[in-house]
Amino acid sequence: MKELQTYIHSLTPFSDDNWQHLLPALSVQHFRKDEFLLRAGEVCNALFFVSKGYCRAFYDKDGVDINADFFFEQDIATNINSYGRREKSTFSIQACEPLEVVRFDRDLLLAAAAADPQIETLGRLCLQRIAAKQEKHTALFKLMSAQERYEYLEQAYPEMLQRVSLSQLSSFLGIARETLSRIRGRR
Amino acid sequence: MKELQTYIHSLTPFSDDNWQHLLPALSVQHFRKDEFLLRAGEVCNALFFVSKGYCRAFYDKDGVDINADFFFEQDIATNINSYGRREKSTFSIQACEPLEVVRFDRDLLLAAAAADPQIETLGRLCLQRIAAKQEKHTALFKLMSAQERYEYLEQAYPEMLQRVSLSQLSSFLGIARETLSRIRGRR
DNA sequence: GCGCGTTTGTGACGATCGTCACAGGATAGA
DNA sequence: TCTATCCTGTGACGATCGTCACAAACGCGC
Numbered sequence: 001m002k003e004l005q006t007y008i009h010s011l012t013p014f015s016d017d018n019w020q021h022l023l024p025a026l027s028v029q030h031f032r033k034d035e036f037l038l039r040a041g042e043v044c045n046a047l048f049f050v051s052k053g054y055c056r057a058f059y060d061k062d063g064v065d066i067n068a069d070f071f072f073e074q075d076i077a078t079n080i081n082s083y084g085r086r087e088k089s090t091f092s093i094q095a096c097e098p099l100e101v102v103r104f105d106r107d108l109l110l111a112a113a114a115a116d117p118q119i120e121t122l123g124r125l126c127l128q129r130i131a132a133k134q135e136k137h138t139a140l141f142k143l144m145s146a147q148e149r150y151e152y153l154e155q156a157y158p159e160m161l162q163r164v165s166l167s168q169l170s171s172f173l174g175i176a177r178e179t180l181s182r183i184r185g186r187r
Numbered sequence: 188m189k190e191l192q193t194y195i196h197s198l199t200p201f202s203d204d205n206w207q208h209l210l211p212a213l214s215v216q217h218f219r220k221d222e223f224l225l226r227a228g229e230v231c232n233a234l235f236f237v238s239k240g241y242c243r244a245f246y247d248k249d250g251v252d253i254n255a256d257f258f259f260e261q262d263i264a265t266n267i268n269s270y271g272r273r274e275k276s277t278f279s280i281q282a283c284e285p286l287e288v289v290r291f292d293r294d295l296l297l298a299a300a301a302a303d304p305q306i307e308t309l310g311r312l313c314l315q316r317i318a319a320k321q322e323k324h325t326a327l328f329k330l331m332s333a334q335e336r337y338e339y340l341e342q343a344y345p346e347m348l349q350r351v352s353l354s355q356l357s358s359f360l361g362i363a364r365e366t367l368s369r370i371r372g373r374r
Numbered sequence: 375g376c377g378c379g380t381t382t383g384t385g386a387c388g389a390t391c392g393t394c395a396c397a398g399g400a401t402a403g404a
Numbered sequence: 405t406c407t408a409t410c411c412t413g414t415g416a417c418g419a420t421c422g423t424c425a426c427a428a429a430c431g432c433g434c
Contacts, residue, residue, distance in 0.1 A: 059326065059329065059330055061330050066329050066330055067329075068325070068326060068329060079322075080315060080318045080319045080322050081319045081322055081323065084312075084315040084316075084318075084319055085319065090326070113308070117304035117307055120304055120307045120308055120311060121300070121307055123311050124307060124310050124311040124314060125271075127311060127314040127315055127318055128267060128271040128314055129271075130318050131267045131271075131314055131317050131318035131321060132267045132268045132271055132272065134318060134321035134322055134325060135266075135267050135268055135321055136268065137325055138255070138321060138324055138325045138328070139246065139255060139277070141325070141328040141361055142246065142253050142254075142255060142358065142359075142361050143246055143248050143253055171329065172329075174328055174329050
C-alpha cells in the first residue's frame with residue numbers, strides 16, 4: 001500500500017480525503033510463482049499495481065508462450081482491450097516470482113471515480129502511462145532489427161535483463177531463443 | 188464538429204452543459220495534403236480528432252520514413268509520450284489527404300477537465316481507446332509473420348488497404364515494400 | 375557432492391526477408 | 405497528348421533469422 005501511495009503522489013496531488021474514497025476499491029493480493037492474475041478467455045475486471053515481484057502477460061500461440069509484456073514494481077498490469085471494452089482477454093497474466101499487488105476492482109473504482117473527480121484524473125494518468133509504454137514498445141519493432149532491439153533493452157531497461165531469463169525475453173523481443181543467445185554471445 | 192459530438196456520445200453520456208465546458212478547448216483546423224500536424228522534435232500540445240481525411244504518424248529512420256500509425260475518421264491522433272510527459276516528439280504527424288480535424292488544446296482541456304469531471308472521464312475513455320489500439324498493434328509483431336500481418340489487416344481493416352498505398356503500408360507492417368508486393372502477388 | 379530438471383549455448387541447414395537494380399503502369403500537370 | 409514523377413512489380417542475391425538436434429552449464433533439493 002505504501003508503494004502505491006508513493007506512486008500516486010508522483011502522478012497527481014492526492015489528499016487523505018481522496019485516499020479514503022479510493023480505499024474501498026483496493027485490496028492487497030498475493031500470488032505464488034506461476035499463479036494467474038488473469039486467464040485468457042476471461043474478462044478483465046481489475047487493474048493490478050505491482051508492489052513486490054513481477055509478472056508477465058503472454059499469449060498462447062499454438063501451445064507456445066509468447067510474452068507480450070513484463071510488469072515490475074510500480075507498473076500497472078491489465079488487459080486494456082478487455083478491461084475497457086468488456087471483451088474476453090486474448091492473453092494471460094501470471095506471476096513470475098512471489099508477487100504482491102494492489103488490486104483495483106473495476107466496478108468499485110468506477111463508483112469511486114464518479115464520486116471523486118481526482119480519482120478519475122488518477123485513472124486517466126495511469127492510462128497515459130500504459131499507452132506511453134505501448135507506444136514505445138511498438139516502435140522497437142518498426143525501427144530496429146533483432147539485435148538492435150536487444151541492445152536497446154540493454155541500455156534502457158538493464159534491470160529487466162537481470163530478472164528475466166533469456167528464454168522469456170526472446171519472445172518479448174520477437175525473436176527465437178537461439179538467436180537471442182547468439183546475439184548475446186557476439187560481444 | 189458534428190462527427191465529434193457523435194463520437195463523444197458513443198463513449199459516454201454528455202450533456203449540453205458538458206459540451207459548453209469543452210467548447211473553449213476545441214478548434215476546427217484544416218490541413219492540405221503533406222502538411223504537418225506535429226513535427227518530430229516539438230512537444231505535442233494537442234489531441235487531434237480526425238473528422239475528414241486521414242493522416243499518418245511516422246519516424247525518420249536515417250532519412251527514411253517509417254510509418255508508426257494511420258489515423259482515419261473518428262480516430263484521435265497524438266503522441267502520448269510527448270503529450271503526457273512533455274517530451275520532444277520522436278515522430279511527426281502529417282496529413283495524407285486534405286484533412287479536417289478538431290484540435291483539443293492541452294492547456295485548455297486540462298482547465299475544462301478540472302472544472303467538469305465529465306470531461307475528465309471523456310479524456311480517460313479516449314486514452315483507453317488509444318491504449319487498446321496500441322496493445323493490438325504490438326501483438327501483431329509478436330504473434331505473426333509478415334504475411335500473416337498483412338492478411339490480418341486485410342480482414343480486420345480492409346478500408347485501410349483501400350486508402351493507403353502499398354509503399355506506405357509496408358513500413359507500417361514492418362516489412363520491405365518489395366516483400367509486401369510479393370505477398371500480395373501470391374494470391 | 376550427486377542427480378535431475380531447467381536453462382543456455384552451438385552447429386547445420388533452410389526459409390524468409392531485405393537490398394539493389396530496373397522495368398512497366400498509373401497519374402497529374404503543362 | 406506528352407512528359408515527369410511516383411508507385412508497383414520482378415529478378416537475383418545475400419543476410420538474417422527460425423528450426424531441429426544435442427551438448428554444456430546452472431540451480432536446487434537431498
